[in-house]
């Protein structure tokens with residue numbers, strides 16, 4: 246309730262500020278009309294009211310399994326927006342936000358940041374984007390992450406699909422230790438802890454989505470392009486089945502061809 250009041254008064258403040266620059270003296274009704282239009286515009290910029298829920302893909306896999314690498318290719322080919330939970334948390338650290346120090350310590354230890362915080366960062370990005378299809382990379386990492394997301398997010402609380410990059414531990418460790426991007430968690434001790442957490446906390450989430458029939462398990466060994474050819478088939482078949490672009494309708498024969506030849 247108080248958050249809504251604060252949000253409304255901030256909208257009113259910003260609308261007043263922009264109005265004072267734009268509107269010549271006018272009668273009360275004109276001012277009221279312009280004021281209300283400004284509030285609507287301002288609210289739209291912050292939270293895109295969609296006619297239908299966005300298409301949500303959760304992207305899961307152990308540390309170094311290639312989630313981020315494949316997400317970039319999906320963005321290029323299929324026009325998704327990529328939201329990496331880890332990147333959003335790292336942005337909080339580098340912007341010296343009030344939770345920055347706690348997030349840094351948690352990531353250094355290979356542990357999981359409190360769900361409310363991560364969900365808030367993801368929700369903010371989804372709501373302020375005009376896109377209608379998202380890759381949420383590295384989330385949910387725990388059952389608690391998943392439940393918090395379902396509780397807090399009202400639109401698109403359930404993912405449409407979940408990708409799981411399945412990679413042997415040895416390969417993941419090798420990739421992380423040669424990543425060379427200056428990440429505080431790319432060292433052998435933290436990687437061991439992240440793998441422990443992946444097995445204990447993330448695998449149950451992966452099993453949950455498998456039981457719901459939403460999981461696409463992708464073998465993640467091979468070249469980046471070989472792996473992407475597996476990923477491409479999934480999104481191409483979703484496109485053909487009109488799930489990614491509902492205005493695109495196709496004959497049943499094409500659907501049958503896709504099911505039998507691409508999958």
Ligand SMILES: Nc1ncnc2c1ncn2[C@@H]1O[C@H](COP(=O)(O)OP(=O)(O)OP(=O)(O)O)[C@@H](O)[C@H]1O
Pocket residue numbers: 306307308309310311312313314315331383420421423424425465466467468469472
């Ligand atoms: N198929 C591949 N073969 C070899 N190396 C790869 C492959 N895919 C990605 N890599 C490399 O492995 C490293 C880890 O990849 P990436 O950052 O995409 O993993 P991730 O799953 O996002 O990891 P994290 O959970 O730690 O963020 C990167 O240096 C990337 O260039």
Ligand SMILES: Nc1ccn([C@H]2C[C@H](O)[C@@H](COP(=O)(O)O)O2)c(=O)n1
Pocket residue numbers: 308329330331332334351352355356357358359363382383384385386390430439
């Ligand atoms: N849902 C999440 C996602 C990430 N984190 C923290 C802990 C991870 O080790 C770190 C890096 O994430 P990555 O870039 O590897 O996806 O960020 C978390 O606490 N909760």
Ligand SMILES: [Mg+2]
Pocket residue numbers: 312313329331383
């Ligand atoms: Mg990553």
